[in-house]
Amino acid sequence: MPDYFPNLECDRKTRIFDCQASTFIEQLRKSADNLEAEQERHENGIKALTEERQWVITQARNGNLTAADMEYQLRDNFAGSQSELCTMLSVICNER
Secondary structure, eight states: TTTTOOOHHHHHHHHHHHHHHHHHHHHHHHHHHHHHHHHHHHHHHHHHHHHHHHHHHHHHTTTTSSSHHHIIIIIIIOOOHHHHHHHHHHHHHHOO
């Protein structure tokens, strides 16, 4: 192409770059939205586990569960789940 229209090539490259940049920015926004939704889901999971754990403790204090039953519930039903959720939440927060 002769140098009669040098700005046409520059304009074309600028438009391509702008389009690619816009696409990349949109992907970053979607990724951030997904991370926020995932973080909220894990926080809600931790909150639910904490509330269930407190319910078990309250039941034991009220005499509806034996100490052994309470220990079993806390050890087997909540420890692993809560630890897993806390780990996932930590990973999400570190990705930000």
